[in-house]
Amino acid sequence: MLASQRRSRILEEIRRTGAVRVSALVERLGVSDMTIRRDLEVLAQEGELRKVHGGAVLPGGRSTEEPGFAAKSNRQNAEKQAIAAEALRMVEPGMAVGMSGGTTTWTFARLLRDVPDITVVTNSVQVADLFSREPRSDQTVVLTGGIRTPSEALVGPFAVSAIRSVNLDIMFMGVHGMDLRNGFTTPNLVEAETDRAFVEASRRFVVLADHTKYGVLGISTIAPLDAADVLITDSGLVEEHRASLRERVGELVLVEAAGGEQSDEPGSSRA
Amino acid sequence: MLASQRRSRILEEIRRTGAVRVSALVERLGVSDMTIRRDLEVLAQEGELRKVHGGAVLPGGRSTEEPGFAAKSNRQNAEKQAIAAEALRMVEPGMAVGMSGGTTTWTFARLLRDVPDITVVTNSVQVADLFSREPRSDQTVVLTGGIRTPSEALVGPFAVSAIRSVNLDIMFMGVHGMDLRNGFTTPNLVEAETDRAFVEASRRFVVLADHTKYGVLGISTIAPLDAADVLITDSGLVEEHRASLRERVGELVLVEAAGGEQSDEPGSSRA
DNA sequence: GGAAAGGATCGCACATTATCGCACCCGAAT
DNA sequence: ATTCGGGTGCGATAATGTGCGATCCTTTCC
Numbered sequence: 001m002l003a004s005q006r007r008s009r010i011l012e013e014i015r016r017t018g019a020v021r022v023s024a025l026v027e028r029l030g031v032s033d034m035t036i037r038r039d040l041e042v043l044a045q046e047g048e049l050r051k052v053h054g055g056a057v058l059p060g061g062r063s064t065e066e067p068g069f070a071a072k073s074n075r076q077n078a079e080k081q082a083i084a085a086e087a088l089r090m091v092e093p094g095m096a097v098g099m100s101g102g103t104t105t106w107t108f109a110r111l112l113r114d115v116p117d118i119t120v121v122t123n124s125v126q127v128a129d130l131f132s133r134e135p136r137s138d139q140t141v142v143l144t145g146g147i148r149t150p151s152e153a154l155v156g157p158f159a160v161s162a163i164r165s166v167n168l169d170i171m172f173m174g175v176h177g178m179d180l181r182n183g184f185t186t187p188n189l190v191e192a193e194t195d196r197a198f199v200e201a202s203r204r205f206v207v208l209a210d211h212t213k214y215g216v217l218g219i220s221t222i223a224p225l226d227a228a229d230v231l232i233t234d235s236g237l238v239e240e241h242r243a244s245l246r247e248r249v250g251e252l253v254l255v256e257a258a259g260g261e262q263s264d265e266p267g268s269s270r271a
Numbered sequence: 272m273l274a275s276q277r278r279s280r281i282l283e284e285i286r287r288t289g290a291v292r293v294s295a296l297v298e299r300l301g302v303s304d305m306t307i308r309r310d311l312e313v314l315a316q317e318g319e320l321r322k323v324h325g326g327a328v329l330p331g332g333r334s335t336e337e338p339g340f341a342a343k344s345n346r347q348n349a350e351k352q353a354i355a356a357e358a359l360r361m362v363e364p365g366m367a368v369g370m371s372g373g374t375t376t377w378t379f380a381r382l383l384r385d386v387p388d389i390t391v392v393t394n395s396v397q398v399a400d401l402f403s404r405e406p407r408s409d410q411t412v413v414l415t416g417g418i419r420t421p422s423e424a425l426v427g428p429f430a431v432s433a434i435r436s437v438n439l440d441i442m443f444m445g446v447h448g449m450d451l452r453n454g455f456t457t458p459n460l461v462e463a464e465t466d467r468a469f470v471e472a473s474r475r476f477v478v479l480a481d482h483t484k485y486g487v488l489g490i491s492t493i494a495p496l497d498a499a500d501v502l503i504t505d506s507g508l509v510e511e512h513r514a515s516l517r518e519r520v521g522e523l524v525l526v527e528a529a530g531g532e533q534s535d536e537p538g539s540s541r542a
Numbered sequence: 543g544g545a546a547a548g549g550a551t552c553g554c555a556c557a558t559t560a561t562c563g564c565a566c567c568c569g570a571a572t
Numbered sequence: 573a574t575t576c577g578g579g580t581g582c583g584a585t586a587a588t589g590t591g592c593g594a595t596c597c598t599t600t601c602c
Contacts, residue, residue: 003551019276022587032553037588052275053560054587125396125414132419143396143425145416145433148403154414158433162416165432274561293577303563308578324570325577 006031007039014049014058021055046081047110077107078257079210079234084108086232086255087172087208093117095169098198099127101153101191102174104208106130113139121166123154123194142166146194155190163197171202175209177216180244183225184209185218192220204229207249211236214245225249277302278310285320285329292326349528350481350505355379357503357526358443358479364388366440369469370398372424372462373445375479377401384410392437394425394465413437417465426461434468442473446480448487451515454496455480456489463491475500478520482507485516496520 006029013028014020025036040056043049049056084107091097093116099105101124109127112120116138122128123144131141146159173195175184184207186192199205199222207228214237225231225248232253237245246252277300284299285291296307311327314320320327355378362368364387370376372395380398383391387409393399394415402412417430444466446455455478457463470476470493478499485508496502496519503524508516517523 019273021273033587034554034589035552038552052273054273057273057275057279128396128419132423135419135421140418142418142427142429143414143416145414145425145429147411147413148399148406150406152403154416156413158413158416158436161436162429162433165429304577305564305579306562309562 001029003039006035007043010036010039010043010056011048014056019055019057024055045110046077047107048077076210076212076234076257079236079255080104080107080208082234082255082257083208083210083232084111086253087206088112088115090170090204090206090230091115091118095119096121096167098122098163098166098168098171098173098202100124100171100173100195100198101127101151102176104174104210105172108172108208121163121168123159123163123198125152125154144194147190149188149191151188151191153188153191153194155188155194159194160197163194163201166201168198168202170204170206171198172206172208173198173222175207175213175222176218178207178209178213178225178231178245179215179217180225180248182217182221184222184228185216186220186222187218189220192218192222195222199223199227206230206232208232210234211241214241272300274310277306278314281307281310281314281327282319285327290323290326290328295326350507350526351375351378351479353505353526353528354479354481354503355382357524358477359383359386361441361475361477361501362386362389366390367392367438369393369434369437369439369442369444369473371395371442371444371466371469372398372422373447375445375481376443379443379479392434392439394430394434394469396423396425415465418461420459420462422459422462424459424462424465426459426465430465431468434465434472437472439469439473441475441477442469443477443479444469444493446478446484446493447489449478449480449484449496449502449516450486450488451496451519453488453492455493455499456487457491457493458489460491463489463493466493470494470498477501477503479503481505482512485512 009029010020010025022033022036026033040049040051044051044056047059050059080103083104087108088111091112096119097112099109099120099122105124106126109130113131119140119142120131121142121144123146125148128141128143131139144154144159144162146154147156149155176187177185179185186195205228209231211234225245229250230253231245231249232255234257235254237254242252242254280300281291281296293304293307297304311320311322315322315327318330321330351374354375358379359382362383367390368383370380370391370393376395377397380401384402390411391402392413392415394417396419399412399414402410415425415430415433417425418427420426447458448456450456457466476499480502482505496516500521501524502516502520503526505528506525507528508525513523513525
């Protein structure tokens, strides 16, 4: 059995019963306890479950934990993980990193916690929450001020003013839609304003967007496509769209969504 | 059964009935009384419940509202409730209200949610959380930016700059200590800075502090006693201290803590 | 084509830590 | 004063994580 299959089984089990114990999984899946523990570690890192003594439970506990709840955040989760992993390669110790809100950046923020000596500026309460859960003395997390939107982002003049006063080495932004004519868009007018401020405040502007965002149109434009220095998306994007984007954005990075929920092809040679 | 499952069951039970007994849980969950006690201890530490003789009851208000910082918030809870109720009388619809962090202001914020048409400016993530749980279109809640302290307050230049740019009708502040010589103090240097900015930004400065704060000295002074237009405290304060304070602060308001220890009645004392 | 190098995954042994129940004594309520 | 619940100390048991070696698959080189 493949590791990703095994992990799917674990998720299936925990979603059905609400909790799993290591010893039960050892018996059921026929692997050692260490393997199970490592699986749980990985799944916990992805936010799919929460490790507890003796096993794991669903993460549903804290309301501020996961943005938008499971329905939304699990969509394209494998893609988001892969995108986040790729984005992580662009961050180096000592950097000043900006992050907007959204589930993709939230996934990315989970990985970012392990990077030493960085300064994070964000207008997302959830992202700030992630870092403040286990504070590290070598990391500084700045939450911009402002008024909360339903998606828990801070917007408005306070946010804009705070963002304008910083200089970021790199800015990571999740968007709701990307389109040739309208660029990167969001359904929230005031969020677009803060997002624009973020773009202006950063030396390097990186957009994180899975392939389903292509062609989606939010009411407000954050920036044209060519404003992005890098766009990281996944290989689910069809060739035609890849070409379009490649012409416009600074650099287009495609990542392979590793070990999705179901899409495993054992022994297939690389294309 | 996993320990965390067991604790979930306990919470479920207590939220359904309002109270649990140790003996009942022993039977229902099939573990020893000591295990139950230890569970209750953990949950009480998290602020999910309050231990009483024979079992546990729900803490002050809705337990789901209480964030993780609640271990300390139950101390002097009755006093805080009474102080908060008194402070509420000073707020009128249409006002711009400032609030610092701390458990006393948090208690106050819960009452403030019912006041129509107000603007709240706070550097406390928890206070902002309270309002964003059920957003009202006639209320605006501004979170100042900044870096999080362990007590979940936002501090630093971003916070100060945001606070300086607003004008508040009234400012409510919880303090860590009050002392004749050193005035209102806090153990956190940078928090004092934002607190001072709050004082300067407001027309009317109200301090909320239960009687145990008297004589306590934090490392950093926020303001001298006479900077307070109003000081609301409880009648646990001895006469000698009352007199001292009355000389210095603009107005000293003493409230009676209802019911001594118990305070888990939703429809609380005054209107 | 095949062998060697590289990388990832998994299992085992070990030291460490957390959990639980029991016995015992203390404190609170009636 | 008596009874019931509460807390502390201890030992037994289970769970955890780290380091290491074995195995499998992929890649690379000849």
